[in-house]
Amino acid sequence: MSQVTASGPQSVLSGKPLRLIAAAILLVNGMFPALWILFTSLKTEAELTVKPITWLPHAPTIANYLQAFSDQPLHIFLFNSFMVALLSTCMTLLVSVLAAYALARLNLKYRGLILSAIIAVSTFPLVTLLVPLFEIMRALNLLNTWIALILPYTVLSLPVCTLMLVSFFEGIPRDLENAAMIDGCTRLGALFKVVVPLCAPGVFTAGILAFVNAWDEFLLALSFNSNPALRTLPVGIQLYQGEFAFPWPVISAALVVGIVPVAILIVIFQERVVSGLTAGGIKG
Amino acid sequence: MEKQPPAWSRLLDLSDKALAVLLLAPAGLLLSLIIVYPVLRLIYTSFFSLSLTSGLPAEFVGLENYQLMIEDPVFWETTWNTVLITLITVPGALVVGMGLALLANLPFRRQWPVRLSLLIPWALPLSFAGLIFAWFFHSEYGVVNDVLSRFGIEGVIWFNSPNLAFAAICLTIIWKTSSFMALIILAGLQTIPRSLYEAADVDGAGRIRQFFEITLPLLKPAIVVALIFRTITALQTFDIPFMMTGGGPGTSTATLAMYIHQNTVSFLDLGYGSALAVVMFALSMCVTVIYLRIIRTKE
Numbered sequence: 001m002s003q004v005t006a007s008g009p010q011s012v013l014s015g016k017p018l019r020l021i022a023a024a025i026l027l028v029n030g031m032f033p034a035l036w037i038l039f040t041s042l043k044t045e046a047e048l049t050v051k052p053i054t055w056l057p058h059a060p061t062i063a064n065y066l067q068a069f070s071d072q073p074l075h076i077f078l079f080n081s082f083m084v085a086l087l088s089t090c091m092t093l094l095v096s097v098l099a100a101y102a103l104a105r106l107n108l109k110y111r112g113l114i115l116s117a118i119i120a121v122s123t124f125p126l127v128t129l130l131v132p133l134f135e136i137m138r139a140l141n142l143l144n145t146w147i148a149l150i151l152p153y154t155v156l157s158l159p160v161c162t163l164m165l166v167s168f169f170e171g172i173p174r175d176l177e178n179a180a181m182i183d184g185c186t187r188l189g190a191l192f193k194v195v196v197p198l199c200a201p202g203v204f205t206a207g208i209l210a211f212v213n214a215w216d217e218f219l220l221a222l223s224f225n226s227n228p229a230l231r232t233l234p235v236g237i238q239l240y241q242g243e244f245a246f247p248w249p250v251i252s253a254a255l256v257v258g259i260v261p262v263a264i265l266i267v268i269f270q271e272r273v274v275s276g277l278t279a280g281g282i283k284g
Numbered sequence: 285m286e287k288q289p290p291a292w293s294r295l296l297d298l299s300d301k302a303l304a305v306l307l308l309a310p311a312g313l314l315l316s317l318i319i320v321y322p323v324l325r326l327i328y329t330s331f332f333s334l335s336l337t338s339g340l341p342a343e344f345v346g347l348e349n350y351q352l353m354i355e356d357p358v359f360w361e362t363t364w365n366t367v368l369i370t371l372i373t374v375p376g377a378l379v380v381g382m383g384l385a386l387l388a389n390l391p392f393r394r395q396w397p398v399r400l401s402l403l404i405p406w407a408l409p410l411s412f413a414g415l416i417f418a419w420f421f422h423s424e425y426g427v428v429n430d431v432l433s434r435f436g437i438e439g440v441i442w443f444n445s446p447n448l449a450f451a452a453i454c455l456t457i458i459w460k461t462s463s464f465m466a467l468i469i470l471a472g473l474q475t476i477p478r479s480l481y482e483a484a485d486v487d488g489a490g491r492i493r494q495f496f497e498i499t500l501p502l503l504k505p506a507i508v509v510a511l512i513f514r515t516i517t518a519l520q521t522f523d524i525p526f527m528m529t530g531g532g533p534g535t536s537t538a539t540l541a542m543y544i545h546q547n548t549v550s551f552l553d554l555g556y557g558s559a560l561a562v563v564m565f566a567l568s569m570c571v572t573v574i575y576l577r578i579i580r581t582k583e
Binding site: 036101215270274 | 300303304307308310311314315317318319321322323325326329384387388390391392395396397398399400401402403404405406407408409410411412413415416417419420422424425427430433459463464467468470471513516519520522523526527541544545548549554557558561562564565568571572575576579580
């Protein structure tokens with residue numbers, strides 16, 4: 001660089017080259033695995049078994065994507081994942097909006113205790129509930145239904161979403177609700193007509209967290225649904241694996257199909273997701 | 285003209301107390317059905333011999349399941365693997381996450397690439413990460429061995445050796461969880477006032493001293509919270525080893541969660557599976573109690 005700057009640790013550490021290197025490290029760390037799977041999904045089986053391995057696909061093909069949909073009912077896995085995630089997100093939001101409003105506004109006597117209980121529940125290992133939930137779902141005849149997943153997924157995100165919403169609701173001035181109530185709204189009316197719309201970004205962020213949680217869950221989906229027509233994506237993806245063969249290009253294509261919906265959500269709402277995650281969501 | 289509220293809404297004009305009960309009821313019911321009752325049921329079942337494959341009715345056996353467990357080498361092996369994964373990946377994710385957060389905190393003109401690079405690993409399902417990294421560590425066509433060979437290091441068959449398979453799993457977990465750690469730490473970093481560093485510059489403190497005397501102490505609360513949550517989730521490790529090795533070779537990379545799943549879903553031995561789960565539950569609750577203590581002292 002031609003520009004003369006004062007040297008010293010300060011200028012070196014905050015200089016442009018360092019920022020470029022930092023950005024490169026961050027991007028490679030964050031994106032490389034997903035990109036590599038994308039490259040793999042575009043390669044032919046023949047190109048995949050060339051040594052030394054190629055990095056970029058030489059003759060990109062979408063054949064693996066077609067095969068991913070014909071070898072297994074990938075569209076059904078996608079549909080199941082989407083519906084289960086969407087329905088449990090809606091349930092989580094409804095239940096946590098109500099609970100959060102009570103905790104934020106109603107001066108409850110046992111508020112601290114309830115909040116502690118919520119935090120404790122959010123740390124709960126779902127895997128330990130495998131046996132009793134399995135028994136409950138069996139007794140209620142819910143094994144091999146969406147409900148067997150929707151109920152636990154709702155509870156999975158409920159604590160985090162409730163805690164987030166409590167802090168959002170507390171940020172809304174009470175006067176606005178009081179004004180609405182003077183105008184003839186009930187408290188519940190004020191909640192849904194005034195507080196929730198004002199907190200829409202927060203409610204939305206909580207919804208994305210709940211959606212991602214449900215979209216990602218694997219253990220319960222694997223354990224409760226043996227019916228092929230009800231498999232979710234993480235469970236279905238395992239099925240591409242033959243007894244001896246592991247068709248990596250096809251699996252990669254299926255993985256890309258599974259990553260894209262959530263990736264789109266993240267790309268569009270990145271700023272909000274980060275603030276939501278760091279404000280209230282502490283689960284990863 | 286005053287608008288009259290509709291009749292149904294007047295019905296809902298309850299006292300604060302009644303309204304609180306009404307609003308908290310759905311959450312309470314769900315938590316009771318999915319958490320509270322199952323926990324009680326879990327403890328109860330652990331005292332029974334209840335195997336769906338034996339066809340025998342449930343029989344009260346007292347502590348027999350727990351005694352079996354103590355004599356079961358697989359229980360000890362999977363528990364040890366779980367503890368080891370926790371001891372390796374939690375500090376590992378903290379160190380890597382701290383590094384990523386410090387890089388991400390540089391004054392970038394555009395923030396979105398940084399945010400995305402931290403969010404994508406967080407949003408990627410654990411099970412997908414397991415599959416993707418199984419492909420990375422593939423002995424012949426994996427990118428890891430390819431990179432190693434470019435440095436003149438002969439590639440290894442990662443999943444044939446217990447130690448290498450374990451290492452590959454830990455690396456994958458660290459990659460997957462460090463980004464979330466970085467997000468939490470980054471949020472903490474951005475609350476530290478710049479003036480503190482300016483004052484330290486005037487006093488002639490170097491960058492490294494500033495890190496240890498300003499950054500680290502002020503980040504402590506965020507780090508503690510992130511560490512405890514990571515510990516709790518590490519104890520539940522299932523998806524990544526299940527996808528990468530299926531617990532193999534042998535049971536050398538199986539975790540306690542995988543062993544619970546196997547006993548419950550594959551062997552349908554609900555009594556023994558429950559006893560295993562009670563142990564994990566107790567482990568996890570210990571960490572949670574410590575967590576609640578720390579949060580309460582912070583408030």
